[in-house]
Amino acid sequence: MQEVMKNKAKELLASGEVRAVIGWKKGEFCYDITPAVFTNAEEIDNGFIYDDFCGANLSKYLIKEAHKDGKVLVFLKPCDTYSFNQLLSEHRINREKVYVVGVSCDGKVDIEKIKRTVGDGIIALSSDGDKISVETLYDKYEINRADALAERCVNCKSKKHVAYDELLGDEGEVLDSKRFDEVEMIENMTADERFEFWRNELSRCIRCNACRNVCPACSCEKCIFDNDNSGYVNKAPVTSFEENMFHIIRAFHVAGRCTDCGECSRVCPQGIPLHLLNRKFIKDINTLYGDYQAGEDPEARGPLTSYTEKDPEPSVVTDKE
Amino acid sequence: MQRIGVFVCHCGTNIAGTVDVKAVAEAMKYENGVVFSTDYQYMCSEAGQNIIKDAIKEHKLTGIVVCSCSPRMHEATFRKAAQSVGLNPYMVEIANIREQCSWIHKDMATGTEKAIILARTAVAKVHLNAPLTSGETPVVKRALVIGGGIAGIQTALDIADAGFPVDIVEKLPTIGGKMSQIDKTFPTLDCAACILTPKMVDAAQNENIKIYSYSEVSGVKGFVGNFEVTIKRKARFVDETKCTGCGLCTEKCPQKRVPNEFNLGMDQRRAIYIPFAQAVPKIATIDADYCTMLKTGKCGVCSKVCTAGAIDYTQKDEFITEKYGAIVVATGFNPIKLDKYDEYAYSQSKDVITSLEFERLTNAAGPTAGKLLRPSDGKHPHKIVFVQCVGSRDTRECGKSYCSKICCMYTAKHAMLTREKYPDTEVYVFYIDVRTPGKNFDEFYRRAVEEYGVHYIKGMVGKVIPEGDKLIVRASDLISNEQLTIDADLVVLAAAIEPDKTARPLATMLTASMDTNDFFTEAHPKLRPVESPTAGIFLSGACQGPKDIPETVAQASAAAAKVIGLLVKDKMKNNACVAHSDENMCNGCSNCAKVCAYNAISYVDKEFRMPDRTTRVRRVAVVNDAVCQGCGACTVTCPSGAMDLKGFSNKQIMAEVDAICK
Secondary structure (H helix, E strand, O other): OOOHHHHHHHHHHHHHHOEEEEEEEEOOOOOOOOOEEEHHHHHHHHHHHOOOOOOOOOOHHHHHHHOOOOOOOEEEOOOHHHHHHHHOOOOOOOHHHEEEEEEEEOOOOOHHHHHHHHHEEEEEEEEOEEEEEEEEEEOOOEEEEHHHOHHHHHOOOOOOOOOOOEOOOOOOOEEEOOOOOOHHHHHOOOOHHHHHHHHHHHHHOOOOOHHHHHOOOOOOOHHHHHHHOOOOOOOOOOOOHHHHHHHHHHHHHOOOOOOOOHHHHHOOOOOOOOHHHHHHHHHHHHHHHHHOOOOOOOOOOHHHHHHOOOOOOHHHHHHHO | OOEEEEEOOOOOOHHHHOOOOOHHHHHHOOOHHHHEEEEOOOOOHHHHHHHHHHHHOOOOOOOEEEOOOOHHHHHHHHHHHHHHOOOHHEEEEEOOOOHHHHHHHHHHHHHHHHHHHHHHHHHHHHOOOOOOOOOOOEOOOOEEEEOOOHHHHHHHHHHHOOOOOOEEEEEOOOHHHHHHHEEEEEEOOOHHHHHHHHHHHHHHHHOOEEEOOOEEEEEEEEEOEEEEEEEEOOOOOOOOOOOOOOOOHHHHHHOOEEEEEEEEEEEEEEEEOOOOOOOOOOOOOEOOOOOHHHOOOOOHHHHHHHHOOOEEOOOOOOOEEEOOOEEOOOEEEOOOOOOHHHOOOOOOOOOEEEHHHHHHHHHOOOOOOOOOOOOOOOOOOEEEEEEEOOOOOOOOOOOOOOOOOOOOHHHHHHHHHHHHHHHEEEEEEOOOOOOOOOOOOHHHHHHHHHOOEEEEEEEEEEEEEEEOOOOEEEEOOOOOOOEEEEEEEEEEEEEEEEEEHHHHHHHHOOOOOOOOOOOEEOOOOOOEEOEEOOOOEOOOHHHHOOOOHHHHHHHHHHHHHHHHHHOEEEEEEEEOOOOOOOOOOOOOOHHHHHHHOOEEEEEEEEEEEEOOOOOEEEEEEEEOOOOOOOOOOOHHHHOOOOEEEEEHHHHEEEEEHHHHHH
16 A cells, blocks of 8 residues: 555656645654655655554645645545545635545554553564564564554544545445444543543643644634633643643534544543543534534534524523433 | 723612622722722712713723613613713723622622622723724615514504505415404404404505515524515415406316315315405415316416416515515414313314304304304304313413413403304303403403303313213313313313414524513513514514504504614614624634624635745635624634624633632
């Protein structure tokens, strides 16, 4: 697959069809693959990678890249295409300036899950279908790939690309995911338990802003948390409780726009399951306004920004508990 | 730095009774930016206003806080006072220490504590207030009345008399509403048609009135003074300009088996029909559900007999758009469906009827030509039982908790008229209470009992059992405390009335509020009873609550007076508290435009200089000040906080929250 993609990228660069290619390249370690912009064949030959660790959603990079002159090629996995469509619907990307190459995906691997088995000091990784071979400074291991899949891939919502100009690999289907099971578990807690659960999870937050920076829905020209004039900046870190509010405010800001790509949880260095906040919103929106998947259709109007006479009255919400 | 003055009102004992106003004024002296603070018995009085004006001049105040009643009451008063001495009216903030404080607290200490917090909050807001100015927009001098019953007709006539054009939209083929179905009217017993039809004709002939019959309002945009309404003119398959109302088609149409809704389905009409002889406009309508031509393409009789050539089977629904300065809602009522009241055997026996059906049975233009005959066998009933409060004052889910108000009087009327016309008929009325407040109402009811010998029995009917050609009525008499069984020939149910089903979707289009029973709410139940809280929307008749004809007509004329008061103005001051977008922060995502109920937001592509000296074209939101109503929906939708509301900025609201939490 990686070679097919490389050839496609080089072909379009050579023909002048695209100015740049957004893909993935190796980071500091073999497992921290990072997004990158390639502008010539040499860069692609040297650095381009597509493997089990290419979890990063590249759609957000288009906001910047597609503003420049010329077309950009972007490789999007099925779940990334939802974010792409959502950004299109918010007029953040100029569709004409993007050449989308959909790439099939059979789930990405979560390095934290591997580390839980093998510990630290990983120096090499290789996968052959069902197994992943891991070499650490101390030993060699073989792990079932299925056990190492990221949570968002275990509960994958769709293997179907909702936007592309060209497809590499096979097209999949929208899946019947169990992604709301964990949300339901939290809903079934008592209010006190739930409060404790989130206080505990969010207490680990170090406000590195990684979740916000990676989130395709968090793409404001000026984030309110960076805006001295918003009145929120100095509020958030005053007490640990207000710091927690950062995540709640963020969840509100992306409500109805979040496609559940799961990038927030992937990049959190503290392992906070931030995607659960967003999924709770998605689940509630589905219950109250009917099933809606942000990004499925770029022309669709999200339920939170449209009004129909069938919308539930506030009492439907308040009477629920 | 602002120089703020605080003025604490006693409102007699309304506030001073539960709030230590002197303590509030004293506490405010120590708030940041406050240079003057005082209290007075009635701030809204001339003397009170003078205290404010003098203080503004003497202390060079740049902003003031009046701690008094709700801003809905006197904000305008104090803004005007401030403006008269040169202070921008939007530098005035009201701390509501009456409705939101003194009236709900019983304890002086708590009341005072809360009043201080509310005052402090308003001071915090004034610090961030900025002077605002408002523009003006012209008023469209045309009114729309939705509903062509007696309420709508009266409102339209009064507005038209004042010289303003007014359109009536009626969903049925004719105006007239429920009153056209009624036989006699209480308490004077004059015939409904005799007093209604002349008004219908007046409306049709008035050059200021345009009637859109068989039409519905399908969309409303805009705001007070400048509504833009889309009216759906349903296809009636008859050219209104050609039809002369001769009625030949309605006699020749071979499709004879259509339930006649005007007679509540008690007889049949043709597929092409004119609802009743005095219909306005007198134009035939083809019922597409029954017309053989429209359904199968084979018939065309009406088209052949029409000498005017008015039949047009190809007609389609048409949409027209018109501008209005004011909208009057007069959507009226309907009796509730009785399918949930099995105990009265309404759906089992044809001889259990509603009071409105009874009206048709006694009406000369009804299915029996005015003879009171049983629907089942056409025989004259000799024993009639009237049951009141069927669904009214009924707290069960199928019922209505309110009193339908008109049933006591019309039941007395029915009972009295029956006894007068058919003295050989025994008449029983079962009631919970007889409610007859109204001019000459109680006298009317007493005549029914005393002169006409109607048996009034306090108690409810438990069950009606059809048995042979009789209806066995089981009931209890609460006064003599005994169980009664009456073998009646006819049972008449005084069904509760409810707002018309079209009212709820209409309220949504108009953004007018409704109560839980779907009656429109008024701006103030006592002081502004004919206005909706939404500016420019007025209420006429039973859409606001159960009403009899005299009350409906009174309210209809009152609504007209309010509309005229609006339409005589040439220009309306715009709201100064409008949204505006900070283009440096705007993402151009369109979420604000999607939630804007007034279409006040558009987008432009604008070139921006970037920090690295390049330029970038970005899509940014622009608010049309004249159209924005300041509802704030956009500000809460905007993810970046680029959209903000003047006078209610996010920062002001945060400052208020901070002041409360201090």
